[in-house]
Amino acid sequence: MNIQSLSAIKLASAATFFCLTFNALTATALTLNSQDIQHGKPMTKQQEFQGFGCNGDNRSPQLSWSDVPQDTKSFALTVYDPDAPTGSGWWHWQLVDIPAEQTGLKANAGAADNSGIPEGSRQIRNDYGIAGFxxxxxPQGHGTHRYRFTLHALSxxxxxxxxxxxxxxxxxxxxxHSIKTTTLEASYRRDK
Incomplete structure (x- = not known):
């Protein structure tokens, strides 16, 4: 191999590295925020279930998102408790087919009557057996549980x-079909 070939290879490698680095640095970082819950902080009684021994308001929190990848065709939102003593966690909410132009959900959008979800969206039956939030x-005395609110940008x-x-x-x-995801993780506990 001659010096010109090595120089061309080095130049091509540097250009590839620059392009990959530039794309990584400028890639959209999908973000999820809420006025009702905070990452790493306990939720309030508003987000506690009504039933199964709980007597909360069972209201899904307000959520908003930004920095959406431009090739997003729809969104899905999932809420999952990995700490539930079931061996497989607990699904609290799955909302799919959220239109791509949607930038958030109002508080209590997850009501089982579907009155708060965006048109065309669909709530899936959760582990309580309800199609909604x-x-x-x-369980009382089981310690702090984590609740992962995950937004998925879909293709x-x-x-x-x-x-x-x-x-x-x-x-x-x-x-x-996921392009990008972002998670806001809140917590909750019920002491004896």
């Missing part, structure tokens, strides 16, 4: 789901 309800308008999909199937389809 199901608030926090950790398709509508997820190809059957009428009553399982949470696992919804999660699989979200993962198969």
């Amino acid at each position: 199901g608030g926090a309800c950790p 398709i308008d509508k997820l190809p789901l059957p009428e009553n999909p399982s949470a696992a199937l919804v999660g699989y389809m979200i993962g198969a």
